[in-house]
Amino acid sequence: MIGTSERGGIAGILREWRGRRGVSQLELALRAGTTQRHVSFIESGRSAPGRGMVIRLAESLGMPLRERNVLLLAAGYAPAYPETRLGDPALAPVRTALEGILRGHQPYPAVIVDRHGDLVSANDAFWALAGDVAPGLLVPPVSVPRVLLDPGGMAPRIVNLDVWAWHVIDHLRGEAARDPGGRLDALVADLVELVPDRPRPGPDHLGFAVPLRLRHGDGELRLLTTLTHFGTAVDVTVAELRLEAFLPADAATAAVLSGGS
Structure with missing residues (x-):
């Protein structure tokens, strides 16, 4: 019998x-x-698919x-x-690998977040970059997007906040569309209220996925961001983890992060 859900x-x-x-x-079939x-x-609702077909469709x-898993339950399967x-011992090798990646990314900042953008772990370089973030933003669960874009976080030091904030928000909207749940939608709504209005693209507009320009001393750091996830995970928790790494976009930034100036 076909299962039901909300x-x-x-x-x-x-x-x-x-x-x-x-x-x-037709394309899905x-x-x-299978057939259209x-x-x-x-x-x-005229046909109840087998378990294997449900998995293939998903x-x-x-x-x-x-x-x-939701689709399987709705079809009446476990x-x-x-x-x-x-924290389960079964995922100890995964945790060890992730911590190794964070250490290996030094001296450049990197964080691991869950599907809601909440902090799982970070390396020392990220905490150095975060600097004077308001203590209230660091109370678990720590929302990395809030740390970046909240006025009490890194936002006052982001030179191109009007553009870069929308790079972050657009990515979160994409995640919310791929993995509906409510928390990401609420986070996006909150962040939109915190950042400058989306700028109108001019003739030299290169898109909102631009380097992060962060004030540092008398100058600024220019950082590129990368997102990595487990492509072959079969555990929900592992599949939802993301590594967000910050890389120097120029030699001067690389020198500063490496302790060269």
């Missing part, structure tokens, strides 16, 4: 995610190795592991992907 059971969830991805029933007729029957839509606490 979003209308597997039929409603499947339609919702197919709409999010902009995928037709081809990806999942079968996908149509599932979405209309994979074909690129659904996050957490949402794949979740396929465990969600292990990060």
